[in-house]
Amino acid sequence: MTETQAPAEQEQATRTTLLEARDLHVSFASRGRRARAVDGVNLAVGAGEIVALVGESGCGKTTLARTLLGLERPSSGSVRYGGAPLAYDSRALRAYRREVQLVLQDPTGSLNPRHTVYEAVAEGPRIHGLPDEEKVVAEALSRAGLRPPERFFHRYPHELSGGQRQRVVIAGALALSPRVLIADEPVASLDASVRGEILALLLRLRADLGLSALVVTHDLGLAWNIADRVAVMYLGRIVESGPVEQVLTAPRHPYTQALLSVLPESPERVVLTGEPPDPTRIPGGCRFHARCQVLASGRAEEAGVAAKCRSELLEVLPAVPEAQTACHYAALQ
Amino acid sequence: MTTPLEAAEPAAAQAAGPGDERPAYRGTLRYAATKVGGALLSIGMVIIGTFFLFRTLPGDPVRALAQGRNMTPEALDLERHRLGLDKPRFEQFIDFVTGTFRLDFGTSYEYKRPVLDLIWDRLPATVLLAGTALVIAVGLGVWQGTKAGWRPGSRFDRFSTGTSLIFWSVPTFWLGLLLLMAFGNGIGPIPGLFPTRGIESVDAPDGFAYVVDVGMHMVLPVLTMVGVVYAQYLLVMRSSLLDEVGQDYITTARAKGLRDDQVRRRHAVPNALLPTVTLVFMRIGFIMGGAVTVEAIFTWPGLGQLFYRAVKVPDFTLMQGTFMVLCVSVILMNTLADVVYHVLDPRVRSA
Amino acid sequence: MSLLELDDVSVTYRIASGEVPAVRGVSLRLEAGAALGIAGESGSGKSTLAMSLLRLLPGDARVTGKIRLAGEDLLTMKWGRLRAVRWAEASIVFQGAQHGLNPVRRIGEQIAEPLLVHGLAKPEGARKRVAELLDQVGLPSWRARSYPHELSGGQRQRVMIAMALACEPRLIVADEPTTALDVMVQAQVLTLIKDLVASRDISLIMISHDLSVLADVCGQLAVMYAGRIVEYGPSHEVFHDARHPYSKALAAAFPTVGDPVSRMAPKGLGGDPPDPMQLPGGCAFHPRCPVAVDACPTLAVDLWPAGDRRTAACVHVKEAS
Amino acid sequence: MTTLAWTRRRMAFGRFWSVFRTRRAGVAGLAVLVFAVVMALIAPLFIDESVTSVLHDTGRPYSGPGVDSVIGRDESGRSILELIWWGSRTSLLIGFLAAVLAMVIGTVIGIAAGHFRGWFGALLMRVTDWFLVLPSLVTALVLAAILGGSMATIIVAIGVTAWPSTARLIRAQTLAVEARPYIERSKALGAGHWHIMTRHVLPNVAPLLLASITLEVASAIVTESTLAFLGVSSNKTSWGTMLRGSYDWNAAANGAWWYIVIPGLCIVAVVMAFTLVGRALEAVLNPRLR
Amino acid sequence: QDPGAGKKIVRMGATQSVDSMNPFLAVRLISTAVHRWTYGFLTVPDSKTLRPSPDLAESWTTSPDGLTWTFKIRQAKWSDGKPVTADDAAWTFNKIMTDEAAKTANGPAVENFASVSASGQDLTIKLKAPQASMLDNPIPILPKHVWEKVTDIANATGDTYPSVSSGPYIATEHKKDQYIKLTANPGYWRGKPKLDELQVIFYDNPAAAIVGLEKGDIDLIGRLFPPDFQALTGKPNIEQWNKQGRRAAYLQINHGATTTDNKPVGDGHPALKDPKVRTALHYAIDKQKLVADVQGGLAKPADGSIVPPMYTDFFWEASGDDKITFDVAKANQILEEAGYKKGADGVRTMPDGKRKLEFRFSIHTDTPVEDKLAEYLTGFLKEIGITLTTNRLDSSKFTEETGVTGLFDIAISGWSVNPDPEEVMATHLCSRRPDANGEGGGTESFYCNPEFEKLYQDQLKELDRPKRTEILKQMQKKLYTDAPVIAIYYPNDLEAYRKDRITSITSIPEGNGLIYGGSGYWPFFTMDAKATAASGGSTGGGSNTGLIAGIAAAVVVVGGAAIFLARRRKGAADERE
Numbered sequence A: 001m002t003e004t005q006a007p008a009e010q011e012q013a014t015r016t017t018l019l020e021a022r023d024l025h026v027s028f029a030s031r032g033r034r035a036r037a038v039d040g041v042n043l044a045v046g047a048g049e050i051v052a053l054v055g056e057s058g059c060g061k062t063t064l065a066r067t068l069l070g071l072e073r074p075s076s077g078s079v080r081y082g083g084a085p086l087a088y089d090s091r092a093l094r095a096y097r098r099e100v101q102l103v104l105q106d107p108t109g110s111l112n113p114r115h116t117v118y119e120a121v122a123e124g125p126r127i128h129g130l131p132d133e134e135k136v137v138a139e140a141l142s143r144a145g146l147r148p149p150e151r152f153f154h155r156y157p158h159e160l161s162g163g164q165r166q167r168v169v170i171a172g173a174l175a176l177s178p179r180v181l182i183a184d185e186p187v188a189s190l191d192a193s194v195r196g197e198i199l200a201l202l203l204r205l206r207a208d209l210g211l212s213a214l215v216v217t218h219d220l221g222l223a224w225n226i227a228d229r230v231a232v233m234y235l236g237r238i239v240e241s242g243p244v245e246q247v248l249t250a251p252r253h254p255y256t257q258a259l260l261s262v263l264p265e266s267p268e269r270v271v272l273t274g275e276p277p278d279p280t281r282i283p284g285g286c287r288f289h290a291r292c293q294v295l296a297s298g299r300a301e302e303a304g305v306a307a308k309c310r311s312e313l314l315e316v317l318p319a320v321p322e323a324q325t326a327c328h329y330a331a332l333q
Numbered sequence B: 001m002t003t004p005l006e007a008a009e010p011a012a013a014q015a016a017g018p019g020d021e022r023p024a025y026r027g028t029l030r031y032a033a034t035k036v037g038g039a040l041l042s043i044g045m046v047i048i049g050t051f052f053l054f055r056t057l058p059g060d061p062v063r064a065l066a067q068g069r070n071m072t073p074e075a076l077d078l079e080r081h082r083l084g085l086d087k088p089r090f091e092q093f094i095d096f097v098t099g100t101f102r103l104d105f106g107t108s109y110e111y112k113r114p115v116l117d118l119i120w121d122r123l124p125a126t127v128l129l130a131g132t133a134l135v136i137a138v139g140l141g142v143w144q145g146t147k148a149g150w151r152p153g154s155r156f157d158r159f160s161t162g163t164s165l166i167f168w169s170v171p172t173f174w175l176g177l178l179l180l181m182a183f184g185n186g187i188g189p190i191p192g193l194f195p196t197r198g199i200e201s202v203d204a205p206d207g208f209a210y211v212v213d214v215g216m217h218m219v220l221p222v223l224t225m226v227g228v229v230y231a232q233y234l235l236v237m238r239s240s241l242l243d244e245v246g247q248d249y250i251t252t253a254r255a256k257g258l259r260d261d262q263v264r265r266r267h268a269v270p271n272a273l274l275p276t277v278t279l280v281f282m283r284i285g286f287i288m289g290g291a292v293t294v295e296a297i298f299t300w301p302g303l304g305q306l307f308y309r310a311v312k313v314p315d316f317t318l319m320q321g322t323f324m325v326l327c328v329s330v331i332l333m334n335t336l337a338d339v340v341y342h343v344l345d346p347r348v349r350s351a
Numbered sequence C: 001m002s003l004l005e006l007d008d009v010s011v012t013y014r015i016a017s018g019e020v021p022a023v024r025g026v027s028l029r030l031e032a033g034a035a036l037g038i039a040g041e042s043g044s045g046k047s048t049l050a051m052s053l054l055r056l057l058p059g060d061a062r063v064t065g066k067i068r069l070a071g072e073d074l075l076t077m078k079w080g081r082l083r084a085v086r087w088a089e090a091s092i093v094f095q096g097a098q099h100g101l102n103p104v105r106r107i108g109e110q111i112a113e114p115l116l117v118h119g120l121a122k123p124e125g126a127r128k129r130v131a132e133l134l135d136q137v138g139l140p141s142w143r144a145r146s147y148p149h150e151l152s153g154g155q156r157q158r159v160m161i162a163m164a165l166a167c168e169p170r171l172i173v174a175d176e177p178t179t180a181l182d183v184m185v186q187a188q189v190l191t192l193i194k195d196l197v198a199s200r201d202i203s204l205i206m207i208s209h210d211l212s213v214l215a216d217v218c219g220q221l222a223v224m225y226a227g228r229i230v231e232y233g234p235s236h237e238v239f240h241d242a243r244h245p246y247s248k249a250l251a252a253a254f255p256t257v258g259d260p261v262s263r264m265a266p267k268g269l270g271g272d273p274p275d276p277m278q279l280p281g282g283c284a285f286h287p288r289c290p291v292a293v294d295a296c297p298t299l300a301v302d303l304w305p306a307g308d309r310r311t312a313a314c315v316h317v318k319e320a321s
Numbered sequence D: 001m002t003t004l005a006w007t008r009r010r011m012a013f014g015r016f017w018s019v020f021r022t023r024r025a026g027v028a029g030l031a032v033l034v035f036a037v038v039m040a041l042i043a044p045l046f047i048d049e050s051v052t053s054v055l056h057d058t059g060r061p062y063s064g065p066g067v068d069s070v071i072g073r074d075e076s077g078r079s080i081l082e083l084i085w086w087g088s089r090t091s092l093l094i095g096f097l098a099a100v101l102a103m104v105i106g107t108v109i110g111i112a113a114g115h116f117r118g119w120f121g122a123l124l125m126r127v128t129d130w131f132l133v134l135p136s137l138v139t140a141l142v143l144a145a146i147l148g149g150s151m152a153t154i155i156v157a158i159g160v161t162a163w164p165s166t167a168r169l170i171r172a173q174t175l176a177v178e179a180r181p182y183i184e185r186s187k188a189l190g191a192g193h194w195h196i197m198t199r200h201v202l203p204n205v206a207p208l209l210l211a212s213i214t215l216e217v218a219s220a221i222v223t224e225s226t227l228a229f230l231g232v233s234s235n236k237t238s239w240g241t242m243l244r245g246s247y248d249w250n251a252a253a254n255g256a257w258w259y260i261v262i263p264g265l266c267i268v269a270v271v272m273a274f275t276l277v278g279r280a281l282e283a284v285l286n287p288r289l290r
Numbered sequence E: 001q002d003p004g005a006g007k008k009i010v011r012m013g014a015t016q017s018v019d020s021m022n023p024f025l026a027v028r029l030i031s032t033a034v035h036r037w038t039y040g041f042l043t044v045p046d047s048k049t050l051r052p053s054p055d056l057a058e059s060w061t062t063s064p065d066g067l068t069w070t071f072k073i074r075q076a077k078w079s080d081g082k083p084v085t086a087d088d089a090a091w092t093f094n095k096i097m098t099d100e101a102a103k104t105a106n107g108p109a110v111e112n113f114a115s116v117s118a119s120g121q122d123l124t125i126k127l128k129a130p131q132a133s134m135l136d137n138p139i140p141i142l143p144k145h146v147w148e149k150v151t152d153i154a155n156a157t158g159d160t161y162p163s164v165s166s167g168p169y170i171a172t173e174h175k176k177d178q179y180i181k182l183t184a185n186p187g188y189w190r191g192k193p194k195l196d197e198l199q200v201i202f203y204d205n206p207a208a209a210i211v212g213l214e215k216g217d218i219d220l221i222g223r224l225f226p227p228d229f230q231a232l233t234g235k236p237n238i239e240q241w242n243k244q245g246r247r248a249a250y251l252q253i254n255h256g257a258t259t260t261d262n263k264p265v266g267d268g269h270p271a272l273k274d275p276k277v278r279t280a281l282h283y284a285i286d287k288q289k290l291v292a293d294v295q296g297g298l299a300k301p302a303d304g305s306i307v308p309p310m311y312t313d314f315f316w317e318a319s320g321d322d323k324i325t326f327d328v329a330k331a332n333q334i335l336e337e338a339g340y341k342k343g344a345d346g347v348r349t350m351p352d353g354k355r356k357l358e359f360r361f362s363i364h365t366d367t368p369v370e371d372k373l374a375e376y377l378t379g380f381l382k383e384i385g386i387t388l389t390t391n392r393l394d395s396s397k398f399t400e401e402t403g404v405t406g407l408f409d410i411a412i413s414g415w416s417v418n419p420d421p422e423e424v425m426a427t428h429l430c431s432r433r434p435d436a437n438g439e440g441g442g443t444e445s446f447y448c449n450p451e452f453e454k455l456y457q458d459q460l461k462e463l464d465r466p467k468r469t470e471i472l473k474q475m476q477k478k479l480y481t482d483a484p485v486i487a488i489y490y491p492n493d494l495e496a497y498r499k500d501r502i503t504s505i506t507s508i509p510e511g512n513g514l515i516y517g518g519s520g521y522w523p524f525f526t527m528d529a530k531a532t533a534a535s536g537g538s539t540g541g542g543s544n545t546g547l548i549a550g551i552a553a554a555v556v557v558v559g560g561a562a563i564f565l566a567r568r569r570k571g572a573a574d575e576r577e
């Protein structure tokens, strides 16, 4: 078992915002309809901060992550890096992508089976024309925990284990010395036993390099394991966000509560029925009201917000580090 | 606990009533409409392409019409005028397009009859020949492909795949010539069993005997076409069956206690057939190519023969008309294939 | 007599480059109405074991040992009898629900198929039964007319469960029924399985690599490593107090939210998963084991008693006892 | 570094070969193919164009296999063996060049159509589909008839009608490759269109191309012979024109079976060899089939 | 039951298809042959002498100036019972003279007509100039009452059956590119033919036609290609018919193509303007070898010009000093002396050293004989330091380049000569060259020689046959020595028929003449055959064989299906995983 370092208590308020989404909307044409996959998101990742983005399948997490990387263009709103809005000409994008890097869920798929580890890691430096390619690659590999790096240079992905592959992918990102890492479900396809290793690596990189990270996941345990802050997303919008300890131990939004309640160890579970949300048909009022257990159980009625829940739109949550939630019912307490 | 959205969904489906697939049906219609639109576009491209292709022809079509006979300059001019060749290129193009839409493909130099009439005369024979060959080839290919794919590596598999590959490598005309030599003329112990030309005897009898007569005439040409074509159906059926056999739902079917042949007949084959069905239609153009050769060898009075003659003369009006008709029919077949596939495969239907 | 008895079951795949011992000498016992969870990392032989129960393995797999279902030996059974046993006595829910259903047939037909094949119902009755089954798994009956792709992943998995229930078997094998499903849907499906098993006295074998899920649903837990069972016991005990270092690592991989110990401290297991064709000698886990001792590479491992109704295959357990 | 890369490449080839070797049909095909190609290449060392002349070294027309000529003579008394040997050069050359032409067009269009989404890709796909449904033999015949029969014309006529299936295949493969996460990763690393097309897509479609080009050569050889038979030929002695000759000069009725059977068998053997090798390559190289 | 049972039917194979059944339009040999069998003409070549003899015209008279001809039309009936009158003939000629479309097939034959009129059975034709070949008029006389209803000749197919005929046969059925059925005309004025039915069956594939003859699917096939003919050697029941033909094959040489206003056209090689070069070419050609190898020995090497030896009257053959025999050394010597020196590559150049002697040889696409000829000629000319490259052209382009625009050096050519050679002679007249606009024409050689012109005019006026023959021979000699065309050989007429079916046949001319290849209907009028046996027999794999084979096939299919099903059952029993 590898050791992990618990970071010193950090002053979150003093962190400067590095990457930010401002009132971001992304929509797709889907079977003749518009799927509003991301529907008004404000989110900030501070320097050296690890933010977890959690939510159900199809709620727009991946789309948000891709948009942050400039792989998808927002239909409105903007992505800002270092305070300036992201420009979409190829030059600016390329420069941006030295700073912000992506790690995907499926390490096997993320590596071209015809490229050796060396080529895979060197791809970024080559695209950006970095000098001292071999040195950069070796360094990135050893940072990612593949030591000694030379042993891995000429291996092909199929000669590596899943965890090693994910390390190669991370090394590929590190080779460009980015400042932000966006990881979309980085451990979802890995074996449970390997999972901890990779997460520990992320923590170590943050400690060593001051790397910020946005980790997209549907696993609350992961957020608990490594994130400073968590944002809960539902149907294209962030419905609750704040420091991990606060949000995960005392959730305020019924959706977060439901998510936490279905974890195996929880005493009483609230299983939401109904289908996964469909971004082509976002209900009016609170977007969660159709599945909301608080509304269904009549507690909202008692509190007198039921009508509001059904008809009144909620404000888009601002990108602040403090705990906040978008819920008519929670607003009362 | 039903949510408004969930409630709305089954309501819509129930409104369609049992047995009625309205949403899917409407989807199919829309799909068919776009496909037909695409086909029309393709046909338009065929028309334009044909015009320019045939306008690049060297030589003077009027003189071709004269076929080396002595014509006065006036007569040539008159003919030129009659064919509209004295007009500017653009006007010719407009004439050509409107003519084509009115199904007026001009008059054949060779036959001195409207090209459309000729094509219309020849169509049934080709449909008969190519249709029969196609049905047999598909039947044979699918049957052998199924058997081979179900037990890959078996003796039957190796034998049938090997044979089909050999046939696949054989040029159509060569196979036709060999068959003509062997079964038309008779070689050694093989008697000359089958007629070698045409679709019927000159003194064709009536009734059932006529059917037999035509059937006898069809043997060699159909055999030739089937021989060359069936391999691809076999190979596709085999590989798509192999694909299906690896799927989990086949294991599920086995786990359910189905007999081996039930698994094959109910699950594997119907699913594997889908790609084969598309291929059948997709490769209609290939069949047409085969028809040209086979009809030329066996004097089969079909479109292929007409086209072959047009190429040999060369009779450009006829060639152009036949070419367009062949292309358009292939395009239509493909469109049909798309729609059929769409109807057959529920996965595509709602996509 | 137990419903299912496995006695020294081994499965070997023959492939071009040699033999893959996927399952190596597994012995298990399952009482009627009980639920057994099998956990283990990818490639440890869980699915192979599950498939061997109904002789569904491909032709290149060789199974040895004894598998007895209600006293009958499945491995020597006649084909006709085996077909009758399949689904009617024991059914199976596969790993990927989207692939376990025939994509071009309506789900109603597919659920009804085993009923008709086993002669348990006439077409009319089968239709009624399908509606009933769909209702039991919480799907509206008009869904019978849908095609698999028209359903969400969770719904498909429920259809698979409905199908598994169709012939009212005595045993259901669920091979990773919730992997690749969303948290919320996963909870729905697990609740459904739990309820069904509890209410009908059906035995369940559930496979997963998520120990926490298994601990939740099953009474007993078996942890597999490299084709062997390395720990066996009541699930909560195994989960919270594992005796085998591998089980420990596996359990630690699933942190409890709110537990300050795991906050900012993800735990994992170093090293690479074993290559089944080149298994280390002795205890197969020793190269990755944090508490390995000198004896491990040569030790003849066996499941040693490790407490009340518990066994584990670790030298430390042996020494302790 | 480079030597290492070389050894790795050699090893990769060795791996490929060890898999390919297990496919007996493919190996047999390869043997035939190598034989045919080598024979065609070394032909000028032994014979020259004059073997196709009707005036030099001719024997009795339609004399059968014997001491005088190993496998008989044609209608002008030329040796069939020599004609086949010399004609293989034309057949193979046309086959290869037409296939290469089809490949180049097909690859460029296929990759572009798969890579560029939006109207450009859609347009390319439309054009490809259009060409795909055209009855290729018929189109080739029309093209050859209009342009006149020379070697270049025949190659162009075959190449221009054969590329769409390649384009289709390449496009499908491109789409499959582009859907892989490593493309996304590469984009996130800052890669442009060119980088993705040449570094990721092309290497991944290349094996498929290799397989498909062998299959394409096979069909080009058949098409060439068919075109020759239907009366548009390259005016050079090829197996197709020989068969045409046997037909024109009614070798069948004159009992000169060797004139019909042997060139035909050569076509079948070589086409079959290409097909077997192509299929074997496909099976070994195409991950989907593996 | 076979409907043909008990009838005398002869089936003729044809590898050429009918272009049109409308006699105004039909130009193909097969179509004109069918029209010869179904329609009457003014005159018909005599079956023995090939001289014009009465057909529908019973008798005729000429005015002393040779400009007015009066034909007496015989009392005969159309097959629909209407009488044949001079009006029918007059209408036919007038139609061709007035309707552009009707000129398609036989326009030139009425070019010289000033007017045509009829009164009763008397037909009067007034000519613009005297015309000795008047009695070889190739126009079938059509029934006015049928054809006058046709307004658009250009688009009339003539496919109305039974046709209204006055010849020995009536066309009763025609399936395009499949077959034509002709039945005997019972009211034919010479009497009903011996055959009941004559069928023309089309083959695209000559090999299939030969197979058909061997099998008895067809009884006769005309105009055989040498290898096809040779293939029939020694086959039982087959009579091979190998006689002198009416065709001459020659090379057309661009010796300086000009238009009617004597302006040069085209891009012919300048060397060919030199008669010495043309003579050298002539010496270099081994006609014997061509005959032996290209025609399988079934032709006669040409020592004359464009009239084949079959026409013994008109045939002229070179002899003595005029005669050019194959002699490479001589050819080389001629070229050498004329200053065409060989270069280092063995190719000669023009005396001024500028241009090499590299000629194009224009042939038709898809003609194996011409291809083969080209191979040989290339070889021959190489021996005398001349490079020949083959230029294959489709027929319209070929006609244009070798007949109008003059874009050729040497081209293949040939002519099937009618009993009167006037027509073929006319193709070498100055007036046949294209005009300044590149229109018109019909020249075979771009030849324009005043002496030749004069001879032509003389023969037109010369009504005394022996004298006219002499003039025609002089014209041939002129062509031979001037060499605008070089005749290479006269292909034999090759035909074959089944002895067991056709019991008697008279060729034209009788004895050593032609059957199908000849002009006129004699062979087919006089032909006799065995009656078809009552049941099936040899005809076309008759329905009986068909039935048997069909039943056999059905048995095989059913049996196969049964075995298949049985095996499936068994297969279901032994299952596997």
Ligand SMILES: Nc1ncnc2c1ncn2[C@@H]1O[C@H](COP(=O)(O)OP(=O)(O)OP(=O)(O)O)[C@@H](O)[C@H]1O
Pocket (backbone or CB within 6 Å): A028, A029, A030, A035, A036, A037, A055, A056, A057, A058, A059, A060, A061, A062, A063, A064, A218, A278, A279
């Ligand atoms: N390119 C696209 N075209 C159309 N719809 C899209 C596209 N990409 C995503 N969507 C839709 O947007 C919604 C959000 O998708 P997204 O992939 O961002 O979800 P996610 O939260 O990452 O889900 P998961 O947990 O399953 O990965 C989904 O409903 C999806 O169908």
Ligand SMILES: Nc1ncnc2c1ncn2[C@@H]1O[C@H](COP(=O)(O)OP(=O)(O)OP(=O)(O)O)[C@@H](O)[C@H]1O
Pocket (backbone or CB within 6 Å): C013, C014, C015, C020, C021, C022, C040, C041, C042, C043, C044, C045, C046, C047, C048, C049, C058, C060, C209, C276
């Ligand atoms: N058909 C086969 N042929 C050869 N080897 C196989 C085959 N199926 C499985 N194996 C091998 O057997 C071992 C066990 O596989 P199995 O699928 O049972 O693992 P698993 O525990 O179910 O893994 P997962 O969690 O990934 O589903 C693996 O090493 C696998 O590579």
Ligand SMILES: [Mg+2]
Pocket (backbone or CB within 6 Å): A061, A062, A063, A184
């Ligand atoms: Mg996602």
Ligand SMILES: [Mg+2]
Pocket (backbone or CB within 6 Å): C046, C047, C048, C095, C175
């Ligand atoms: Mg598994």
